[in-house]
Amino acid sequence: MQAYVYKSLRKPDTYVYLRKRDDFAVMPDPVRLPLGELAFVLEVALTPERRLARADAGVVRSNLATHGFHLQFPPTMLDPLVDG
Template identity: 55%
Template sequence: MHCYVYHSSRRPGTYVYLPRRDDFAGVPQALLDALGRLEFALAFDLPPERRLAQEDTATVLANLESKGFHLQLPPPEE
């Protein structure tokens, strides 16, 4: 699956993954409002065997298919 990632202008370290570029139809309006402007960050292929640095690939793929987006929050501070 091809994946498009946007970062939040209001919440540092917060990213939204989409299966189609600039298609925010599946993202709830309340979430869009909370995140502020979403700026395109990168696009990449996401096969099931690919490892991601901060997210579980299977979870990202499942969310993209079922919800139409995946929300990545910043890691908790230690």
């Protein structure tokens, strides 16, 4: 599964993974708007073997398949898709 990663220019260390490049419409406005402008960072293949530095690749794949996006927050913040 391919993922497209964007960083929030408003919220430090906050990233959005999208299933389709530039498909911000999959994110509800209450989630998207507080992030401000999003800048493309990289395209990554999320295989079962892929390890990510600050996220569980399985959770990211699951959120992409279910919601079309995944939010990665700074380590000090809870992830509402996992911890909520």
